[in-house]
Amino acid sequence: MTISDPRPQPQEVARVTSRAAELLEVLWGRASTAPVSAPQLRVLFVLEHNEGINLRTLADALGSxxxxxxxxxxxxxxVGFVERRDATANRRELELYLSRRGRAFLTDLRARRESALQSVLEDMPAGRRSALLRGLEAFCVAAAAQIQEGGETAARTA
Known part of the structure; x- marks a missing residue:
């Protein structure tokens, strides 16, 4: 799985990235997400970045x-990971927040996942790790922008 083209096409990068994501799932599967399921974990991730959203907005973000x-x-x-509070603007709505316990769970989960990743990254040459870091930083910026754009589009159509 080596890339010799200095300017790989997006579909080739997508294929390799998808394979990497599958391998991450296997590595991270060793770090249990109990007591939450994969869909519940997605809820926690969305709430972490969108404190105070309502149920409909969360459902839209999850595609549910x-x-x-x-x-x-x-x-x-x-299990004490999410809090529901009355909305300040509309008392008929509830706002969703991560609890302290939910934040602590995500912090612990990330630490366990990073530990699993660290052992793999230690086996990579330093130059490749640097290239991976630069690429992943650019990917995160692009993905966050696309996710944000999608959220703004959903909010405008709601």
């Missing part, structure tokens, strides 16, 4: 329905 999203939040609230 409000009833399904509400059930996910019920379970996360039961």
């Amino acid at each position: 329905t409000p009833p399904s999203t509400s059930r996910l939040c019920d379970r996360l609230q039961a």
Whole structure:
């Protein structure tokens, strides 16, 4: 899985990135996400970056329905990871927040995942690690911009 073309096409990079994501899933599968499921973990990640959103906005972000999203939040609230609060602008709405316990869970999960990654990265030559870091930083910027743009589009159409 080497790339000799100094200017690879997006589809080739997407294929390799997809393979890397699959390998990450295997590595990270060793670091349990209990007591939350993969869909519940996605809720925590969305809430971490969108504090105070309502259920409909969260459902849209997840590509789910409000009833399904509400059930996910019920379970996360039961384990103390999510808090629901009355909205300040509209008392009929609830705002969703990560609790302290939810934030601590994400911090611990990330530490365990980073530990798993570190052992792989230690086996890479330093120059390749530097190139990977630069590429991933650029990817994160582009992905965050696209996610933000999608959120703004969803908010305008709601």
